[in-house]
Amino acid sequence: MTTQELISEIRKKKSFLCIGLDVDLNKIPQHLLTKDDPIFEFNKAIIDATHHLCVAYKPNTAFYEAYGLRGWKALEKTINYLNENHPEIFTIADAKRGDIGNTSSMYAKAFLEDLGFDSVTVAPYMGKDSVEPFLAMKDKHTILLALTSNEGAFDFQTKTVEGKELYKTVLETSKSWKNSENLMYVVGATKAEYLAEIRQIIPESFLLVPGVGAQGGNLQDVCKYGMNAQVGLLINSSRGIIYASNKVDFATVAAQKAFELQQEMQAILER
Numbered sequence: 001m002t003t004q005e006l007i008s009e010i011r012k013k014k015s016f017l018c019i020g021l022d023v024d025l026n027k028i029p030q031h032l033l034t035k036d037d038p039i040f041e042f043n044k045a046i047i048d049a050t051h052h053l054c055v056a057y058k059p060n061t062a063f064y065e066a067y068g069l070r071g072w073k074a075l076e077k078t079i080n081y082l083n084e085n086h087p088e089i090f091t092i093a094d095a096k097r098g099d100i101g102n103t104s105s106m107y108a109k110a111f112l113e114d115l116g117f118d119s120v121t122v123a124p125y126m127g128k129d130s131v132e133p134f135l136a137m138k139d140k141h142t143i144l145l146a147l148t149s150n151e152g153a154f155d156f157q158t159k160t161v162e163g164k165e166l167y168k169t170v171l172e173t174s175k176s177w178k179n180s181e182n183l184m185y186v187v188g189a190t191k192a193e194y195l196a197e198i199r200q201i202i203p204e205s206f207l208l209v210p211g212v213g214a215q216g217g218n219l220q221d222v223c224k225y226g227m228n229a230q231v232g233l234l235i236n237s238s239r240g241i242i243y244a245s246n247k248v249d250f251a252t253v254a255a256q257k258a259f260e261l262q263q264e265m266q267a268i269l270e271r
C-alpha cells in the first residue's frame with residue numbers, strides 16, 4: 001500500500017486508529033477455546049466488528065510465536081483474511097526485527113513478501129545495512145523504533161551521545177538512507193511531550209504511536225504535538241480494545257471502544 005492510499009483511507013474513515021491484535025489465550029473468551037483455531041476465530045470476530053472504524057491492524061508477532069506452529073498459522077490466516085477481505089487496511093507486523101543485511105533480507109521476505117504485510121517494525125541499532133533490505137521493498141514500509149513507550153526508553157534512547165539524544169540521531173541519520181521515503185517511526189504515546197521536537201526533524205513521516213489506553217498515553221496530547229498536514233499518525237490501542245470484555249459480547253464491546261476512539265479522532269480532524 002502506498003502512503004497516499006493510507007492517507008485517503010484516513011480521510012474517508014475519519015480515523016487514524018490502529019487496532020493491535022495481541023492474542024493471549026488466557027484473556028480471550030472461554031467459549032472460543034473449544035474451536036479448532038481460537039486465535040484466528042478471535043481475530044476474525046474483532047476484525048469483522050471493527051474494520052469500518054480503523055485504518056490499520058497490528059498483530060504483535062510475539063503473541064503468535066509464543067504458541068509455536070499453531071500461532072504462526074493463525075498469524076498467516078489473519079493476514080490472509082485481512083488482505084482478501086479488507087485490502088484497503090494497512091497491516092503492520094510488529095516484529096521488531098533487524099540483523100546483518102543478509103539476515104534482514106530474509107526477515108523482509110518473510111513479513112513483507114511471503115506473509116504480505118504492508119509494513120514491519122524494525123530496531124535501528126544495527127545500523128543502515130540492517131534496515132536497507134526492508135526499505136528496498138516497493139510500496140512497503142519500515143517502521144523504525146525511535147522513542148518507545150516503555151520506561152526503558154530512558155536507558156539508551158534519550159541518552160546524549162556526541163551532543164545529541166540517541167533517538168534524534170536515529171531520526172536524522174535514517175533520513176539519509178536509500179529509499180528512506182519508505183520509513184515510518186515508532187514514538188510512544190507516553191512520550192507526547194517529545195513530539196514537537198521530533199516533528200522538527202521528520203515533519204512529513206508517519207508515526208506509529210502505541211501506548212494509548214492500557215499504558216496511559218493521551219490521544220489529545222499526541223495529536224496536539226504530533227499531527228501534520230497529512231495527519232501523519234497511526235494511533236495504536238491493543239488491550240484497551242480487544243480485551244474490553246472477555247464474555248460472548250467481546251467483539252461488540254471492542255467495537256464500542258474502537259468507536260469511542262474513532263469519534264475522538266473525527267472531532268480532532270474536523271477542528
Ligand SMILES: O=c1ccn([C@@H]2O[C@H](COP(=O)(O)O)[C@@H](O)[C@H]2O)c(=O)[nH]1
Nearest residue numbers: 020060148149188210214215237238239
Ligand atoms: O514503543 C512501543 C513499541 C511497541 N509497542 C507495542 O504496541 C502494543 C501496545 O499494546 P497496548 O495493549 O495497547 O498497550 C503492544 O503490542 C506493544 O508490544 C509498545 O507498546 N510500545
